[in-house]
Amino acid sequence: MTVIPIMIEMKGKKVIVVGGGRIAKRKLSGLIDSGAELLVISPVADPAIIAWDDEGKILWKQKCFEPADAEEAFMMIIATDDPATNAESRKAAPSNCLVNASDEAEAGNIHFPAHVKRGKLSIAVSTNGASPMLAKKIKQDLKSQFDESYEQYLDFLFEARQLLKKTTISKNAKEEYLRGFLDESFLQVASQEASLRELRLLMNNKKDLE
Ligand SMILES: C[C@@]1(CC(=O)O)c2cc3[nH]c(cc4nc(cc5[nH]c(cc(n2)[C@H]1CCC(=O)O)[C@@](C)(CC(=O)O)[C@@H]5CCC(=O)O)C(CC(=O)O)=C4CCC(=O)O)c(CCC(=O)O)c3CC(=O)O
Numbered sequence: 402m403t404v405i406p407i408m409i410e411m412k413g414k415k416v417i418v419v420g421g422g423r424i425a426k427r428k429l430s431g432l433i434d435s436g437a438e439l440l441v442i443s444p445v446a447d448p449a450i451i452a453w454d455d456e457g458k459i460l461w462k463q464k465c466f467e468p469a470d471a472e473e474a475f476m477m478i479i480a481t482d483d484p485a486t487n488a489e490s491r492k493a494a495p496s497n498c499l500v501n502a503s504d505e506a507e508a509g510n511i512h513f514p515a516h517v518k519r520g521k522l523s524i525a526v527s528t529n530g531a532s533p534m535l536a537k538k539i540k541q542d543l544k545s546q547f548d549e550s551y552e553q554y555l556d557f558l559f560e561a562r563q564l565l566k567k568t569t570i571s572k573n574a575k576e577e578y579l580r581g582f583l584d585e586s587f588l589q590v591a592s593q594e595a596s597l598r599e600l601r602l603l604m605n606n607k608k609d610l611e
């Protein structure tokens with residue numbers, strides 16, 4: 402399979418998860434706050450899945466999979482421990498459906514990468530199914546390299562860039578600021594605040610000229 406990485410908006414999209422065990426729980430945990438409409442089909446479910454159902458975050462249909470369950474699915478995550486059910490649900494997927502086959506790397510058309518999220522920063526690692534364990538190990542390494550301070554740092558970079566867009570300084574000067582903010586010193590909140598103050602002044606100067 403030749404694959405490409407994309408970031409995808411899942412709000413309101415119908416996702417059918419076939420199976421309610423450990424793997425279904427892991428895949429769901431990455432989707433639970435995405436705004437997708439999450440439906441789990443399985444006779445037995447992990448306690449975390451039952452709790453999400455109680456909280457109204459997902460809908461658990463306590464039953465075995467039937468082809469009609471796949472109707473209008475935007476995405477299917479196939480994760481039962483029964484190979485025959487997994488094959489049957491793959492066949493029932495609507496055309497153009499995104500299909501994650503967690504039991505057989507080549508059988509679906511999407512994989513889930515190992516994922517580090519620090520606020521607006523996302524780093525995904527894929528080995529194309531060669532070694533999910535290596536993907537996980539690299540994720541752990543990246544987690545320490547890009548620690549929690551990156552969440553605040555990304556918010557700073559976002560705000561600084563929005564402020565710069567509103568100033569009248571030259572394109573080169575803007576780029577110089579943006580490049581400067583990549584220096585590690587800007588991981589410090591004090592440096593971020595000082596720069597935001599400076600940029601707000603620049604912006605107000607623009608207003609004065611208007
Ligand atoms: C193709 C893919 C499809 C998909 O699931 O999307 C897939 C397929 C399969 N995984 C299997 C096994 C394991 N998978 C993991 C772990 C993870 N697997 C994930 C993704 C993917 N796994 C996709 C490719 C990702 C890539 O390589 O780029 C991660 C990264 C993300 C996630 O799951 O969200 C997550 C790390 C979570 C984290 O970041 O913490 C572990 C280790 C563990 O659980 O600790 C084991 C046991 C060790 C081993 O077997 O290697 C099996 C055999 C099943 C069987 O035995 O029947 C298959 C099927 C096959 O190989 O055909």
Ligand SMILES: NC(=O)C1=CN([C@@H]2O[C@H](COP(=O)(O)OP(=O)(O)OC[C@H]3O[C@@H](n4cnc5c(N)ncnc54)[C@H](O)[C@@H]3O)[C@@H](O)[C@H]2O)C=CC1
Nearest residue numbers: 420421422423424443444445465466480481482486503504
């Ligand atoms: N992609 C990945 O990262 C990994 C994938 N796997 C694969 O995922 C599969 C599932 O693993 P676990 O979640 O650990 O198993 P599990 O035993 O925890 O859960 C299996 C689930 O399938 C459900 N199920 C069984 N028959 C069904 C049917 N006819 N219709 C609907 N649901 C049905 C069960 O009720 C249960 O909820 C494994 O068989 C393995 O092939 C395993 C490890 C990692």
